[in-house]
Structure formats: C-alpha cells, structure tokens
Amino acid sequence: MSESPPTHAAPMPKVLAFDVFGTVVDWYGSIVREVSERRLPVDPGQFAIAWRAGYRPAMARVRSGELGWTKIDDLHRMILDDILVKFGLDDMPEADRRDLNLAWHRLDPWPDAVEGLRRLRTKFTICTLSNGNLGLLADMAKRAGLPWDLILSAEVFRHYKPDPEAYLGVCDVFDVGPSDMMLVAAHQDDLAAARACGCRAAYVERRHEFGPTLPKDVSPDPANDFHATDFLDLARQLGC
Template identity: 70%
Template sequence: MAEIAPKILAFDVFGTVVDWHGSIAAEVAQLFPEVDGDAFALAWREGYKPAMARVMSGELGWTRIDDLHRMILDDILPRFGLGALPENERRALNRVWHRLNAWPDSVEGLTRLKRRHTICTLSNGNIGLLTDMAKHAGLPWDCVLSAEVFRAYKPDPRTYLGVADVFDVAPAEVMLVAAHQDDLAAARQCGLLTAYIERPHEFGAARPKDVSPDPANTLHARDFIDLAEQLGL
C-alpha cells in the first residue's frame, strides 16, 4: 500500500504509543503494595473523559491534562486508602504520566516511519507531559503537538485541522494514527486519512479490547512496524 503517502503522520499517544495501564499499575503496585495497581490505573483513567467534559462544557476554564490528572487523583486516593498521602507524594505520583513506557514496537516503528513521513503527536496531553514522556521512552518525534496548542481537546475539529494548518498541508495529507475508533472517526469527519493500530491490552491483559477492523479507516495495522510495512517502509 505504498501508494498511500500522507505527508504527516499524527499519533494519538495514550494507549496508542505508550502503555498507560501497565506503566501506572506497575508503579502504583511498587509504591503501595497494599493497593491493587490494576484497579487504580483503571479508576484514574475512568475520570479522564468526565474531567475533560467539564472543560468542554465551560464549567472549568482551559485546563492542562496534568491538572485534570491531579484533580482525578485527589478524588480517587481515598477509595484506595491513600487519602492521607502528603502533597509532595501526590505531586510525584501525578507525574507518573510523564514516564509511561512505550509499547515494544513503538520506537522501532516510529523510527522507520520517520524516514519518509513527518511524525508528530496529536494528544490531549499537555506539551510538557508529552516532551517528558518522549525523553523517558525514547520516542523520536519530529514535533510535539498537543490540545494545549489549539486550546481544544480531541475530538474538537480544531485539533485535527490544526495539524494540517501547522504544517500548511491539506487535511487529506495528514493521517491520524490511533488505537481508538472514536478518535479516528472524528478525524475522518475533518478529511484526514486514518490508521487503526491494534492495542488489545490497552486496559490490561485481563480486559482485551475488540480490535476488529473498521472498513472506514484507510489502514488497519497490528502495530507500528506493520504500519510501516504497509506504507512501503
């Protein structure tokens, strides 16, 4: 499928490039052996969309994901018997999102894709978070783009069209790469190409995701190496 040649590959990050669940569950289990790290990671992530909805509705002003993560963290700590956790430990734990580990294929696949395409993030994560994560995991981005740049969270069209605007290309010259069909559907509505990446264990090995192909996507790949091969790299 080398005839499909987008100029820009824009990547969702959480779950697509990095293993947020495995990373958080492991760190929490190490720090707090009495806590179920798997359940803690899931609870933290479950607060993500409701927190963003408060910003999108206007209830909250523009808020970085780091700050939303902290709000959610403060809310869930008592549920796990950690309500007395001091401020310095809360700040340190909240930064676990800055040090998430990449999926095993991510660095090799991104490096291959970068040979021909400009690769960038398109994440709701803030710029500082995404930059720290790239340093930690060795992610070879050409550019870090974030909802913070556009003052809008995905799936707001300003995010997808903003990538095309940043690079001065047509939307059809941008491909969103993601492990989430709703993200890809919103990108298609803006005229972007889309590539679905199978991440069946995004929520842990005990909760495999349905990774069935959606024919509406431009490409469907097992991982980033498979995507590179489909793009002729």
Template identity: 70%
Template structure:
C-alpha cells in the same frame, strides 16, 4: 505483533504527515501505572487504580469543553482525578508531595515494545508528530524518557481545545501547511479516528488489545471506514512502505 506479509497500501504516497494519538496507542498507560503502584504502593490493586484514574479522563475534559472549568492542562485534570480516587484505594493520607510525584507517572509512561522502532521507521518517509490531549511538558518528558523520536510534539494545549474538537485535527494540518486529506491520524481508538475522518483526515487503526490490561482485552476487529488497520507500528511501517534497516 508484526505481521510477516503486510500488504502495501496503494495510497501511501498520498500522505505527508502522520499524527499519533499517544495514550494507549504509543504508550502503555495501564501497565506503566500498574508497575508504578506495585513499587510505591504494593497494597493497592494497581490494575483497578489505573482504570479508575483513566475513567475520569473523559468526564474531566467534558468539564472544560462545557465551560464549567476554564482551559485546564491534562496534568492538572489528572491531579483532580487523582485526588478524587485516592480515598477509594486507602491513600487519602498521601501528602501533597507524594501526590505530585504520583501524578507525574503520566510523564513516565513506557512505550509499547514496537513504538520506538515503528516511529523511527515511519519518520524516514513521513513527518511524525503527536496529536494528544496530553500537555506539551508531559509529552516532551515522556518522549525523552521513552526515546520516542518524534519530528514534532503537538498537543491540544497548542489549540486550547481537546480532541475530538475539529480545531485539533485541522489545526495540526494547518501547522504543516498541508490539506487535511494529506494527513493521517494513527490511533487505537475508533472515536478519535472517526472525528479525524469527519475533518477530512485519513485514518489508521492500531491494535492495542491490552490497553486496559490483559484481564480486560479490547475488541480490535477491523472496521472498513479506516484506511488502514495494523497490528502495531511495525506493521504500519510495512504497510506504508517504510522498510526496516538492512
């Protein structure tokens, strides 16, 4: 929810570029997959399915980082994970076309209710760009469907390295020809923010307590190491001096 009396951040003018983590921060991957499963496969526990699919995300990227797999797009990693978990949920019978359609749910994720307006307000003052492990095609289709008004779409695909590799954060700063300290990462994940800080970026935490569903709320307590802590992207816009249109 948006706070009524957000305190403006004194250093708002020290940042030129806002980079956004996407999955969980800007879009509701869990709720979107639950809704998709309720429509396509109502016999399946959609919440458990969504969490099982997401649980394979970091291990799959670790296989790329270790060299076990060559460079592999998130779309393809999502498909590998999907094929692994389908038997657990009684869906081993799905044909390839059905699996491909289900895998594309990651292109159809719904934005959190505050995201579109929040990004719209923030881009009036800052360059607003994705910095996601999702591949370019995925992020572009997602933005087009959800109406997310990015200035630019950047992905780990551009740098052929997955976050938290420094090549992603520093590469994004280089794209815009600004020093890292004039870039801020906006994310709902403290590990992502910590890696960005280690590269010299500023950091803003966004509360997404129900990223994993309302039955598994996250601890969203403020941490002193972040420059900003916000309830949502509208609150962040307030803190960064980007008022709503009158």
C-alpha cells in the same frame, strides 16, 4: 490480521499525527508499575483503571465550558485526589501526590513503538496529537526515546480531541490539506473524528490497552485507510 491498503487508495499522506496514550505508550502497565513500586495497599490494576476512567469526564467539563482551559496534568491531579479518597489513601502526603501524578510523564512505550516510529519517520513527518500537555509529552519522549519531528498537543490549540480544531490544527501547523494528514490511533472514536474533518485514518491494534483481563475489540473498521497490528506492521504497509 493486518490489512493491506486498497489498490485505489489516495496518494500517501505527508504527515502522520499520533495519538499517544494507549497508542504509543502503555498507560495501564506503566501506572501499575508505579503503584506497585510505591507498595500502595491497593490493587494496582484497579487503581490504574479508576484513574484513567476519570479522564473523559474531566475533559468533558473543559469542552463544555464548565471548566476553563485546564492542562491534563491538572486534570490528572484532580482525578487522583478523588480516587485516593475512594481507595482509602486520602492521607497521602502532598509531595507523594505530586510525584505520583507525574507517573503520566514516565509511561513506557509499547515494544514496537520506538523502532516503528523510526521507520515511519524515514518517509513521513511524524508528530504527536495528544490531549496530554506539552511538558508531559516532552518528558515522556525524552525518557522513552520517542523520535518525534514535532510535539503537538491539545494545549497548542486550546481544544481537546475530538474537537475539530485539534485535527485541523495539525494541518494548519504543517500547511497541508486534511487529506495530507493521517491520524494514527488505537481508538476508533478518535479516528472517526479525524475522518469527519477530512483527514486520513490508521488504526493500530492495542488489544491489551486496559490490561490483560480486559482485552479490547480490535476488529477492523472499513472506514479507516489502514489497519495494522502494530507500528512495525503499519510501517511495512506504508513502504517504510
């Protein structure tokens, strides 16, 4: 159940910055679709989970300095090459690997995403704040019809979330204070990092981000400013 904003809430933010993978787009369902279309001899759901599971460890290598700055496209390819071996697909041709890696550019939006963003855009400046690289986010937006005012990425700031430089970088781009920027995400750790920088936080439920058999706990965190069932619910709460 969604929660209405508290009556003592601070003035509305000016900028809404959106996490993308899992929040705006359905990465699990989209990767399952891509793997199924290729008729790969694997369980598509297990493949999708394994590919995504390499995401945080790969970013950690960059954040720790073990790797120099590396775009998510290149991290996704490193993970893909590794899991192809694990799934017995290490004979996949290079051209097929390159195209499969671009599956992340072709992720489908959640059903409420486009209309919800359009409504929110009538009152707020909306942008991405994703660890995805700029080219990936632009391709995704064009294909899915995502109506961003601006595409921002960790690539712009050379810092992956949850580094403070990513959240504060959005504030710097729009010349607003942290309290005027609100992160919208389906991940509590992302929102906690934004709050630690003084930014506002809105949680959006994506119960089936990891597929129908691995439902997420979407319980409200009272530390967040808003809790919404989807983007349409968030738009309603924000008066859009």
